[in-house]
Amino acid sequence: xxxxxxxxxxxxxxxxxxxxxxxxxxxxxxxxxxxxxxxxxxxxxxxxxxxxxxxxxxxxxxxxxxxxxxxxxxxxxxxxxxxxxxxxxxxxxxxxxxxxxxxxxxxxxxxxxxxxxxxxxxxxxxxxxxxxxxxxxxxxxxxxxxxxxxxxxxxxxxxxxxxxxxxxxxxxxxxxxxxxxxxxxxxxxxxxxxxxxxxxxxxxxxxxxxxxxxxxxxxxxxxxxxxxxxxxxxxxxxxxxxxxxxxxxxxxxxxxxxxxxxxxxxxxxxxxxxxxxxxxxxxxxxxxxxxxxxxxxxxxxxxxxxxxxxxxxxxxxxxxxxxxxxxxxxxxxxxxxxxxxxxxxxxxxxxxxxxxxxxxxxxxxxxxxxxxxxxxxxxxxxxxxxxxxxxxxxxxxxxxxxxxxxxxxxxxxxxxxxxxxxxxxxxxxxxxxxxxxxxxxxxxxxxxxxxxxxxxxxxxxxxxxxxxxxxxxxxx
Numbered sequence: 001x002x003x004x005x006x007x008x009x010x011x012x013x014x015x016x017x018x019x020x021x022x023x024x025x026x027x028x029x030x031x032x033x034x035x036x037x038x039x040x041x042x043x044x045x046x047x048x049x050x051x052x053x054x055x056x057x058x059x060x061x062x063x064x065x066x067x068x069x070x071x072x073x074x075x076x077x078x079x080x081x082x083x084x085x086x087x088x089x090x091x092x093x094x095x096x097x098x099x100x101x102x103x104x105x106x107x108x109x110x111x112x113x114x115x116x117x118x119x120x121x122x123x124x125x126x127x128x129x130x131x132x133x134x135x136x137x138x139x140x141x142x143x144x145x146x147x148x149x150x151x152x153x154x155x156x157x158x159x160x161x162x163x164x165x166x167x168x169x170x171x172x173x174x175x176x177x178x179x180x181x182x183x184x185x186x187x188x189x190x191x192x193x194x195x196x197x198x199x200x201x202x203x204x205x206x207x208x209x210x211x212x213x214x215x216x217x218x219x220x221x222x223x224x225x226x227x228x229x230x231x232x233x234x235x236x237x238x239x240x241x242x243x244x245x246x247x248x249x250x251x252x253x254x255x256x257x258x259x260x261x262x263x264x265x266x267x268x269x270x271x272x273x274x275x276x277x278x279x280x281x282x283x284x285x286x287x288x289x290x291x292x293x294x295x296x297x298x299x300x301x302x303x304x305x306x307x308x309x310x311x312x313x314x315x316x317x318x319x320x321x322x323x324x325x326x327x328x329x330x331x332x333x334x335x336x337x338x339x340x341x342x343x344x345x346x347x348x349x350x351x352x353x354x355x356x357x358x359x360x361x362x363x364x365x366x367x368x369x370x371x372x373x374x375x376x377x378x379x380x381x382x383x384x385x386x387x388x389x390x391x392x393x394x395x396x397x398x399x400x401x402x403x404x405x406x407x408x409x410x411x412x413x414x415x416x417x418x419x420x421x422x423x424x425x426x427x428x429x430x431x432x433x434x435x436x437x438x439x440x441x442x443x444x445x446x447x448x449x450x451x452x453x454x455x456x457x458x459x460x461x462x463x464x465x466x467x468x469x470x471x472x473x474x475x476x
Contacts, residue, residue, distance in 0.1 A: 004142050008069065011137055016066045019130045023084055024052060026122050031095060034112050044098055052091045059083035062427045068134035072167075076131040078434040081124050086427075088123070092116050135169070144172040145217065148191040150179050150207065156198035157449035159402065160221075164195065178451045179203050185210060196220035222408040224378055231415030248415065249384070257419055262358050265426075266351040273345055280311055280333075280342060287333045290316040293346060298363035300387040303380070306355040308363055309346035313337050341432060347389050359422040360388025361410035372403045379403065382410040385417075390429040 028049065032038040038045055063079035064071065071079075093110075100108045147164065151157050157176065164171050177187045179199040188194055188207070194216050196204055201223060211218045232245035250258065281292045295307040313334025330338065337343040350356040356363060361382040364372070373379045388394075393401070393409035413421070 008138055008141055011141075012066070012068055012134065015068070015130060015134050015137075019066060019080075019127065020056065022126050022130075023056070023123050024049075026126065027052060027088060027091065027119050030115055030119050030122075031092075031112070034115060035095065035099065048091065048094055048098060051094050052087060055090050056083065056087040059086050059427070062424050063431065066130070066134065068131065069138040069170075073128075073131040073135050075434075076135075077124070077128050078431060080127045080131070082430055082434075084123050084127065085120055088116060088120055139169045144168065144170055145193040146191050147171045147173050147193045147195060148175040148177065148187045149173060149195045149197065150177055150184060150187070150199060151197045152179055152199055154448040154450050160195060160197040161449055176449060176451065179207065181451070188216060189214060191216065193217040193219070201225065222412075227408065227411045227415060230412060248417070250417065254417075254419065258357060258422065259354075261419075261422070262351050262354075265358055266348045269345075269348050270352065273348075276342070277311075277345055280337065280345075283333045284312060284331075287331055288315070297366045298387060299366060299369050299383060300355060300363060301383060301385060303383050305366060306350070306363075308356070309349050311337055311343040311346060313343050344389060351389060355387075357386040357388045359391050359413075359425050360385050361391060361413070362393055362406065363387035376404055376407060378411075379407055382407060382414070385410075385414050390425060392425065395425060395428050395432060 028038055038048070060066070060080065060083045063083045064075075066080060067076055096108065096110050099111060149157065149161060149164070151160065161173065161176075164173060171193065174191065175187050177184050179196070180203065181187075184207070188211060194207075194211050196207055196218065198221065199207065204220060208218060208220065228245050229243065231248060232243045235242050235244045284290070284292050291312055293309055294312045295309060297305050298308045300306055313331060314329040315331060334343070347356060351358055364387075369379065391410065392413045393406040396409060397406050413425075
C-alpha cells in the first residue's frame with residue numbers, strides 16, 4: 001500500500017511537470033515564430049520566460065493546481081485553464097511591451113492577438129488531455145477506498161452521503177451505522193476510511209481516537225471547537241503544552257488596505273461592467289416592464305442593517321424568501337442572471353460607499369438571519385466582519401448549501417484572515433462562472449437514509465455470502 005502511494009505521488013509529479021513544460025513550449029514556440037529573439041539567449045528572453053514560470057506557478061497554486069486524484073477532471077480543466085489564460089495574458093502583455101523599441105515599434109502595440117488565441121486553444125486541449133489521463137492513471141493504480149459513514153440521524157445522512165457518492169472513484173460506501181450502535185467499532189475496523197457526520201462531540205472524540213489507533217483515514221464535519229482550533233497556535237508555558245487562541249479583529253493597517261482595495265476594485269468594476277449592466281437593465285425592462293433594481297435589508301458588521309442593491313430576478317411584489325427548484329417567481333431574464341451571478345453586479349455600489357466589502361461573509365436577509373440564529377446561535381459570530389460580495393462561502397457553496405455549512409466557511413475565513421487570502425479568493429471567484437449550474441442549485445427535497453440493520457450497505461459481506469452459497473451449490 002505504501003509503495004502504491006509513493007508511486008502515485010511520483011506519477012502525479014511527473015505529469016504535472018510535463019504539463020507545465022508543454023504549456024511553456026506551446027506559448028514560446030508559437031510566439032517565437034513571430035519573435036525569433038525568443039529563441040536566442042538574452043536578458044529579455046530570460047525575463048519573459050521567468051515571468052511565465054513565476055506567474056504560472058503562483059496562479060496554479062491559487063486555483064488548486066493539477067489536483068488529480070482529489071478533483072474530478074472538469075474542475076481541474078477549469079482551474080488550470082483559467083490560471084493558464086491569465087498567465088498567457090500577463091506574459092503576452094510583457095512581450096508586447098518588450099517589442100516597443102526602435103527596432104520593432106516606436107509605440108506600444110498589443111500585437112498578434114490571433115496567436116494568443118491559438119496558444120490558449122492548444123493549451124486548453126493539452127490541459128484536458130492531461131486531466132483525464134492523470135485521473136485515469138491515478139485511479140487505475142488503486143481501487144476506491146472502502147468507507148463507512150457514521151452519523152446521528154437520517155437527515156444528517158441525507159446531507160453527507162450524496163456528496164460522497166459524487167466521488168465514486170475515490171470512495172465506496174460499504175456500511176452506514178449510528179454512532180451509538182453496538183458494532184460501530186467493528187464497522188470502523190473493517191473500513192479503510194471513516195466519515196463522521198453530526199456525531200456528538202464526546203462520542204466523536206472517542207471514535208476519532210479509535211480511528212487514530214487503527215490508522216484509519218478520518219473525515220468529520222466542523223463544529224465550533226474545530227473552528228477555534230483553526231485560528232489557534234501551539235505554545236509551551238514553562239513545560240506545559242497549550243493551545244492559544246487570541247480574539248481576532250482586523251489591525252489598523254489591514255482595515256486601511258482592505259478599504260483601499262474595495263474602493264479601487266469597485267470603481268474599476270463599475271466602469272468596466274457598465275455596458276453589461278446597461279444591457280441587463282434593458283433586458284429586464286423588455287421582459288416584464290418592471291423595475292430594474294430591487295433593494296433588500298441585509299445585515300453587515302455588528303448587526304448593522306443596510307440596503308443591498310441587486311438586479312431584479314423575480315416578479316415584482318413577490319415575497320423575498322429563498323428560491324426552490326422550479327420556482328415560478330423567477331423571470332426568464334432572472335434565470336440567466338442568477339446562473340452567472342450577474343444579478344449581484346450592482347452590489348459594487350454597496351462596496352464603493354462602504355456598506356459592504358469585496359471579500360467577506362455573505363450579507364444575510366434580516367428576517368432569515370433571526371430564524372437561523374434560533375437554530376444556530378453561533379450564526380451571529382459571522383457579523384464580526386463586514387458583509388462581502390464574494391468569499392469562501394460564496395465560492396465553495398451553492399444557493400442551497402445549508403446555513404451551518406455556510407457558517408463554517410464564513411468563520412473559517414474570519415479566523416484565517418489575511419490580505420493574501422482576500423487576493424486568492426478574488427481570483428478564485430472567476431471559477432464560479434464555470435460551475436454556474438451547481439453553484440446556483442435551488443433548494444430541493446432532501447434525501448433520507450435510515451440505520452435499519454437489514455438495509456445497511458455492507459457489500460463485502462454480501463459478496464462473501466454469495467460466494468459461500470455458490471461453493472455449497474457446486475459441492476452439492
